Amino acid sequence: MAQRSSSRVWLVTGCSSGFGSLLVPAIIARGDRVIATARRPSALAELDLHKNLTTMELDITSPQPVLDNIVRSIISKFGQIDVLVNNAGYVAPGVWEEISHEETTAQFNTNVFGALNLTRAVLPTMREQKSGTLVFMSSIAAWHGVGAGGPYSSSKFALEGAVECLEKETVHLGIETFLMVLGQFRTDILNAARKQNKKDNPIEDYERISEELRHRHQETSGKQPGDPELAVERILDVVRREGPLKNFPRLPLRIPLGSDAVQVMQAKCEETLGILKSLGDIARSTDYPDADDIPTYLR
Template sequence: MTFQKIDHQFTYPSLSYTAEPNFQPAIKVSVLFRKREGVSHETFFGHWQTVHADLAVATHAFQNHILRYAQHHQTPEMKERARSLGENVLDYDGCAQLWVRSWDDWMEFYNSEEYAAALSDDCHYFMELPMTYMVGYENLVVGDASKVIGGKDGLSVKKVWLVTGCSSGFGQQFIPAIIARGDQVVATARNTSSLENLWPEDSVRTLQLDVTSPQEVLNEKAHQAISIFGHIDVVVNNAGYVQSGVWEEISHEQLLNQFNTNVFGPLNVTRAFLPHMRARNQGSIVFMSSISGWLGVAAGGPYSASKFALEGAVESLQKEVSSFGIETLLVVLGQFRTNILSTERRKLARQPHQTGPYDEIIHALNSRQADTNGKQPGDPGAAVQVILDAVRREGKFEAEEKLPLRLVLGSDAVGIVRRECEDTLRELGRWECVARSTDIPGMEEAIQEYR
């Protein structure tokens, strides 16, 4: 766009004529109303905040088209205050304002049965018709200054979260942390009885959800979750458990159950919400991974295998959905003080009194897990706050344009990831000549690295 520049001293340092744009263009439709002659302002306002507020319900059915809905009324006192400033006053009594991404979105809503029902004959009792429309483009935010007024698109920064596995561990920590930020959450668990009536209903709703359910069931659960608050901004794939055992002794069924919960579950839940997020061109998906996805230990193979698989799947997913405005985040957790290693939560491949050639290895793992339980160095509450900061771009993440692929949490996790990377590079260097010896001669320039 070419325009004539003036010598303006910008208040916010990141703003300038050459600043990279960071806004979401929107069409703003303002619908102005005047009360009927002879109707008192009190009567008009009484109808305005009840009958006409039905429009808010109508727009709720069109969350994929309507970015934001607001309504306000102009009291006689407010009009006089504006006139006392010596300014002209637009003479109206009520105004409904709707923000849409495109004119097609507006027409989809304007021609809907919901909109017609909201503007039923009841409105004739208190407002003059026809209404007055004011329509125009509105660049909600420009430049990095968007962070000053809250959010990339300038709209409400309140988010709606869905968290799996809320009956224990990190899931329990997420709920109060989310509502403390002013957000809303759909808290899910296989059994939601322990979650009922603990938080305000306008902030927290519970939904029974088993992540190992068939895809068609999860799709229906996603539809139910979306209908609760109108949309879902963030999905946190938190449900999981630890299956221990050596490979010779673990059964196929035990291994499949581990993967159904820790791998296929979060991927299927994600698949259920992706169409909704693509349609809105926004969304964040968090996967609770583990340091076990970087380091395999004896008798810990089933759990490690599930986390290694999840890490690879999410790394691919990120490359597939980023162009649709959808973010992914792998949270690589160290040892955090939850109940995941408690006797009730741990699953062993063998029976308590079973013996065999791997007794020493299994005993060492059991002893280590028992000794660690309740003494883990990580604070789950602090980890949840960091995850919320990352998704909401607050705290240390305020200046970040996008989420990292992985977020390693816990000093022990940092040490293990660094050591594994260094060991891998050292081993690669030692055997690099052997690796390169398998190339077809003369094909060096044809080799393409995977990205």
């Protein structure tokens, strides 16, 4: 097995476009090494060759033994994986009643189970190293659902729940975990989504809602407020504790990126506080008399 080196080794999924392809040169520019992966290796040919770049085919929906083997081959070559960026993902639009079980499962297989399974493959290495950083790409869609946005939103909600638990299971092992809660960033993500948002047998009752999201995607695609190159720099700052994050000894699990992320998260918190204010007494009215003696899960 290769010797461990002091420069970090990053494993990044979904490097054929968007955040993944931008992360690669940014990681190299800060002196780290990167294994850039994509399910279509030909798409990685556009990355500039560099001694600190290795490219590899990786479809995150592959079965667990395949993912385990890929990680094993990385470890035998590099001796370490310091940062895993679970970046690969896509937006499957569609209203609940129209979208099939298969389409929903495909969305979860990539956005949730792909990230879970690859992380499962990497965790033994990070436990052994007693160090490592896990980065997951979440979204404001995990904080605010919109009509016809269910498959994507539910996948990111699920991801956030799973990752929140993972962090509590692994923080004592020297493993840091971050959920990047991204607002809208100017990548091609909505282009691909637009192509999918056309059903063969649409239900008339939902046509307006589907059309609204289609229209929204059309209007926003290419004009999103967030600059992905700047977001990538912040992600590096978080992992490496550099730039504006240099003096943050302990960062939170959730890192909002984009002014719309701040807005959406704030609106959700305010809405939730409002619900607790108006319905808190009713909620508490269902307790047993000894409820105060029972420990809560809040930790």
